[in-house]
Amino acid sequence: MKTILDDICALKRVELESEKAAESFDSLYSRAKDTPHRASFAAAMRRAADGTPALIAELKKASPSAGLIRGDFEPQTLARALADGGASALSVLTERNFFKGSPENLKIAARTVSIPLLRKDFVFDEYQICQAKVWGASAVLLIAAMLTKSQFSQLLGFAESLGLDALCEAHTPDEIEMLLSGGAKIVGVNCRNLKNFETDFERVAELIKLVPSDKIRVSESAIGSRAELLKAGGFGADGALVGSVIMRAASPEAKVRELLGKQ
Numbered sequence: 001m002k003t004i005l006d007d008i009c010a011l012k013r014v015e016l017e018s019e020k021a022a023e024s025f026d027s028l029y030s031r032a033k034d035t036p037h038r039a040s041f042a043a044a045m046r047r048a049a050d051g052t053p054a055l056i057a058e059l060k061k062a063s064p065s066a067g068l069i070r071g072d073f074e075p076q077t078l079a080r081a082l083a084d085g086g087a088s089a090l091s092v093l094t095e096r097n098f099f100k101g102s103p104e105n106l107k108i109a110a111r112t113v114s115i116p117l118l119r120k121d122f123v124f125d126e127y128q129i130c131q132a133k134v135w136g137a138s139a140v141l142l143i144a145a146m147l148t149k150s151q152f153s154q155l156l157g158f159a160e161s162l163g164l165d166a167l168c169e170a171h172t173p174d175e176i177e178m179l180l181s182g183g184a185k186i187v188g189v190n191c192r193n194l195k196n197f198e199t200d201f202e203r204v205a206e207l208i209k210l211v212p213s214d215k216i217r218v219s220e221s222a223i224g225s226r227a228e229l230l231k232a233g234g235f236g237a238d239g240a241l242v243g244s245v246i247m248r249a250a251s252p253e254a255k256v257r258e259l260l261g262k263q
Contacts (some may be wrong), residue, residue, distance in 0.1 A: 003062050005122075006097070009146060010120050011097050018206045025127055032130040032162055041116040041139035041165040042186055044088040045239035047214045050261065053076065053219065053233045054088035058243030058255055059109065061093070062100040070247040075105040076112050077208050078252060083113040085256030089138070091118040091241055103135050110136025118167060122146065126158045139165035139186075144175035153182040167218060187211045188218040188241070201228065205235045 026261075045054045059082070061073040075092075082090055092109050093101030101120070110119055116138035123129065123140050124147060133142045141161050142152060152168070159166045168184035170176040174259035179187055189211070191203040201222040210218045218239040225245075232240045242259065249255035255262045 002180055006254055008098055021165055028130045032133040035133050037163045039116045040136040041089055042216055044116050049231055051233045052260055054237055054239040056089045056091050056241040057082040057246050058091040059061055059204045060247050064098045075108045079109040079112045081253035082114050082256055085253040086260045086262055087256055089116040091120045094119055094121045099207045129159050133162050133164055142163035142166050144179055149178050149182050153244045156183055163235045167219055173210055186216040188220045188243045190220040192221040229259050
């Protein structure tokens with residue numbers, strides 16, 4: 001049975017072919033190699049002294065499960081607000097069809113803030129990794145559920161060759177094992193079911209303990225309060241990706257401060 005992930009990837013493949021027709025891989029790769037490195041995403045994933053995980057605040061206008069999340073979506077203003085609030089990094093959606101993201105949002109964020117940026121998208125091709133570097137990313141997302149082990153290892157190695165980190169996302173014990181055996185240094189545990197997009201926060205506790213402590217561990221999805229953020233830290237998360245609750249807030253900057261215990 002087809003899932004939302006299948007639908008997203010099918011459209012991404014069509015979109016990517018059009019992008020490749022507009023610029024060759026060799027041309028884009030050359031530009032990617034010449035693009036200066038941004039601040040390290042991996043280095044930013046460190047828990048605070050009080051146990052609060054590093055906060056990855058997400059620039060997200062919409063999602064398949066929630067629909068429109070923020071109508072007044074102004075990427076420059078939002079990026080600055082999230083950084084001023086104390087976010088350690090930003091996750092910027094570049095997927096157009098289901099999340100209403102845009103490469104331009106990543107470019108704007110790169111011009112606006114100095115903290116690390118993650119290209120949040122559905123990556124399966126080296127071309128997309130070159131795009132991420134050129135657009136200003138510090139890291140890319142690699143989702144185990146949509147890659148074979150050999151594809152994952154190839155993409156991870158390619159990203160690292162360009163000076164990019166990779167947030168390697170898992171949803172099951174088998175996916176965690178695949179990522180670790182494939183060389184993942186940053187493992188994200190996403191408690192969202194990619195078949196129906198429902199979340200189960202307690203799933204983080206079960207899965208994150210399977211990731212060795214010498215890896216960087218990130219909790220993804222379903223965090224809506226400071227208590228839950230601290231709970232993720234208690235599970236062992238070094239970082240946590242938080243999107244919807246921040247994007248729905250009247251003041252995203254104040255919401256970030258609240259999550260971090262700065263108010």
